[in-house]
Amino acid sequence: MAEPYNHLEVEEKWRRNWEENPINVNDGKKPKYYCLDMFPYPSGAGLHVGHWRGYVISDVWSRYQLMHGRYVIHPMGWDAFGLPAENYAIKTGQHPSISTANNVSNIKRQVKQIGAIYDWDMELNTTDPKFYKWTQWIFVQMFKHGLAYEKKMPLNWCPSCKAVLANEEVVDGKCERCGAEVTKKDLRQWMLKITAYADRLLDGLNDLEWPEKVKKMQTEWIGRSYGAEVQFPVENSDKKITVYTTRPDTLYGATFMVLSPEHDMVKELTTAEQKDAVEKYCAEAANKSNVDRVQNKDKTGVWTGSYAIDPLSKERVQIWISDYVLADYGTGAIMCVPAHDERDWEFARKFDLPIIPVISPDGSDMKDMTEPYVAAVGTMINSGDWSGRKSEELKKEAPEIIEKMGFGKKTVNYKLRDWVFSRQRYWGEPIPIIHCPKCGAVPVPEDQLPVMLPRVESYQPTDTGESPLAAIDSWVNTTCPCCGGPAKRETNTMPQWAGSSWYFLRYIDVNNDKELVSREKADKYLPVDMYIGGVEHAVLHLLYSRFYTKFLHDIGVIDFDEPFHKLFNQGMILGPKGIKMSKSLGNVVSPDDMIRDYGCDSLRMYELFIGPPQQDAAWDDRGIDGVNRFLRKFWNMCNDQYEGNYPETADTLRIRHGLINDISQRLGNFSLNTVVSGFMEYTNKMVAAGNMDRETLRTAAQLISPFAPHIGEELWQRMGGKDSVFHTEWPEADKEALKEESKEIAVQVNGKLKAKITIPVDLGKDEVIAMAKKELGDKLTGNIIKEIYVPGKIVNIVAK
């Protein structure tokens, strides 16, 4: 009997050994495989077992790639700019760089316990000036290419974070980070023109091996729609109102128009009699919070007193104002076809506006409508010379017809808005721009990057939308790089997402101070083959990264324009009762205790065993006992049976190749929970059968090593393995060895299981049926109608 498994000893031994002799080295010949984790924010709370899951999955996958002869790029870094560090600084007065450094060292210690093959020579930190120099450099390039611009507009403002938010950061009218209700604030801000890439961001999704869910979310977020812009002349004026519609086929049914309260023609269209009412309405709309405006769907509105002329029907239509029309989508004005749009219908009913049906699905005159008919299917009616045509055809042709008639054009619209890129906070990358009274906004010259984040006295954010940096005169006041005159620095900083939008490009060339990344290295090691992380970044980080990558491709930094070929979203680990782990609920499970009591390998395997990797799972302390028991059983089996030095037989070969086959297949399908149960199944089999030959035991150790690397390596070397198990080639199953001579199959009568028979696998149908009948004996009654034999699987006899 071998000594019992001592996880502390074995894990310590190999942790040290691998540190001295790294197992993943680049010899310049092996093909690369880039397996990336979403890098963590180094919070003060440290990692809990939920954070572990993604890292374990990526490490299993990396080691598996390693055993396929690849050089695996598997780096780790820190996304360290952000509010918690700054809030901590406000509370304690300690500089964020200090608390961040402390958190990084604690989390790094925890990450190292995972036993992953991270290459720490590639480690990076977004708050390191050597890194954010390039974050700023990208901004400068965007500015030079007209993709970064300043704009004053009403923006999402989080009163609790005291900063503006991007559209992507507003969830249900609330701040994505803190949950505070978002208000509007009129501010001058830096924007990134992500909309210029809308089509490419959308079309690029097709070639990606990403979860369909994420692709769909991005598709909807970008929200491309095809339609037409149509100009409505204002009555008694030479002015025109341009509207956007996806349903130009219903133009004859337009009975009124609505402008958003922010539309810039509101003032000139308002008549003297309606002035007071309109002004009152617009003021109210401006004061409404996002939540009110979005969630209260009761229609409100006011008439301007003016009319426009439908360019096609020449009918007079009233021009109204309502906040259900969004200022920043389309043209901020719509034509309303109440008969064929739910919102317009509601509005028309409320304000008693005319409703003219123009599509009839069944040939009727649609006079008795009780609800709008929204489908573009049916025959046009009440539509001049369009009457009688098919709506579905006209919907496609109308934009061109309108274009030819000279009052509109074919248009594409997107829900995607430009990215509000500046934040009024301290702990972020300074935006490298200098405001000169003569030259305007001037980028900081590239040789002066990075613009270092200065030390401040007070980190406290302000309510005015000014960054704490604005208070440091010595830093703010500078000279214009253009004219040399006095100028002021931009005091806003970049959002949390700036560094994470491109960090994956930097790992492979972290020390390069001449370029963001060398083109030679980029061509060789990029892009990312497999990206693993939570689904919460589906439209934030993942969309921004794709945008950055496309831009960097366009300016020649890299030659690919999609950063992540494959994406895998692991599910969350929830607290014991299925509630999200959080410090305030006190249900956080720390990996540290688990490692001490059970070892890293047990925790790794339990994180996999807990459930399908893409699905959320509730933590159960008892579950890890089972995995730990299994590992000890596996250890004892290998040690004991290896001692016996038993000969190889057809039976042991069948087990060996069955194991290879099942594990490889399940791992290939990313069914990692069943990989673990597969090991348990086969271990049970091997213990029951006894007398496993040495090669089979070695193979088992080899196969388990990506999952439980320490015990795998220890057993491998104990059982005669010379080099590290991770330098061995992943074995292939011999299908011949898997073949069995006889097999037990089920015998059904009328689809119900009645017996089981063991047959030689190559026995013919007639013989098998005969055997089945014999086995059934007098259980088989009635006349046989049909006999079915699915080779190697089942016999079903239909009798009446």
Next chain:
RNA sequence: GCAGGAAUGGCGGAAUCGGCAGACGCGACAGACUCAAAAUCUGUUAUCGGCAACGAUGUGAGGGUUCAAGUCCCUUUUCCUGCACCA
């Protein structure tokens, strides 16, 4: 409201192509070891009936296709996720 996903024992879950439902683990129960307990090991464990052999039922609900359905089709309920006045 729209779009996706899910529903299987006491629990987590398994079941390639439509072919033996419940693998594997947890828990529970019984036994061995022990003065005793823990740990460990062995066995049992979907439900109902039966001492048993065995029989019947069974994958949210209802219907259908099929020799055969957790799996395919139709209807429906509940839950989760995302989007939500985008014209």
